[in-house]
Amino acid sequence: MNKRKRHVADVALRLFVEKGIQQTSIQDIIEQAKISKGTFYNYFSTKNDCIAEILEGLRYDASQLRMEMQVGKDAKNREVFIDQISVLIQLNEDRNLHALFEAILNSNEMDLKKLVMHHRIYELDWLGERFVEVYGEDLRPYSFELSILFYGMLHYMLFTTRITNTTRSLHHMVDVLLSYTELIMQKMITQRTSLLDDSVLHFLRSKIDRKVMSVEEILEMAKNIEEEATFTIEQRDLYDTIVSELQQERIRKSVLQPLINPFRQAFVHSSVEAQVNVFTNSVWYFLRMN
Structure with missing residues (x-):
């Protein structure tokens, strides 16, 4: 945007x-x-289109901040994970979005309700994938349900602190609730138990309309950037490395992920900054989903 x-x-x-x-x-x-x-x-x-852009902008801001937090860090780093969870919640609080969400969910506007649901399922999916990254593949069958449990606890803790005007560190709150969730996840793995079956999770996930770009589409975006920009040596080196990797039969996440943020930073205040931001976000999301 x-x-x-x-x-x-x-x-x-x-x-x-x-x-x-x-x-x-x-x-x-x-x-x-x-x-x-x-x-x-x-x-x-329409106004609904405007709200869709607000939510998309929120997810974009959160994704960029989360990428920056993880660059050069171990994917299993618990402190980074806590900060990544906290950043979207803080953006929500700073922009008073919880009030907007409540107004939408209490309205008769089905299209708007669907937008909020998409936003929340997107975040549940993100958290589920990060649970697996941080705690291991054994957690995958339970990761989405754990996301629901974690955000359920966090949502009502925030609701309670808000109406009681209680001051709590968001980082501390996420840390404590994550420690509770860690106990739950161990029980789920050892006892192989969950409340939601695969059909329920599939239904929820099917409600989110998100588009993962193909490699061909991402490379086309890269080509457009190259045609419109005059590269510095640093920009050219980063660009060539990213494009070369995207053209490989087996794309290596370990190669591409560390390049995303430096590439984006290299074009700050340039004429193609907006295009580069969309491009890097598309690459990051593609890697997440593949």
């Missing part, structure tokens, strides 16, 4: 939280963002 589009989405979010989604008109957003009607419709077709 470019800076101007992000500004409009931020204004819309503030209005949605302050006034309510139904009470906020597109004209309200246009006036507060100081843009023309044409500009708004160039970015968003």
Whole structure:
């Protein structure tokens, strides 16, 4: 999302939280963002489209921060894992998104409810994959259910601290709840027990419409960047290495993952910064899903 589009989405979010989604008109957003009607419709077709972009922007910000936290670190590092979990929750709190989510879930807007569900299932999937990375493949049959249990505990702890105006360190809260989850996971593995069967998990996962780009599509994005940018030596070296690896029959995650953040950083403030951000995020997501 470019800076101007992000500004409009931020204004819309503030209005949605302050006034309510139904009470906020597109004209309200246009006036507060100081843009023309044409500009708004160039970015968003509807208010729902605007909310979809807000959630996508949140996931993008969280994914970039999580990548930065993990670069050069052991994938099993528990402290990094805690920080990665905390970052999305902190973004939610900073932007008051919990109020937006509650308003949507209490509304009759099925399309908006679906957007929130997609957002949450995406996060459950991310946490489940990280559980497996940190604690081992034996956990995979139980990882999605553990994500549900963990976020259930965290959600109601945050709800309680919010309504009681209690101050708690988010890092400490995640750390303690993770320690509880570690006890649960050991019991699930040793006793081979879970509450949800595969059909339920498959149904939940099928509700999220996310697109994993093919290698060919990612390489096409890379080609477009090359055509529009004038590379420095550092940028060229990183670009050639990434593209070369993507062209291999067996793409090595261990080679590509450490290059993603340096490549993105190399194009900060450049004319193709936005394209590079989309490209690196697509590569990261492709590696996650393959």
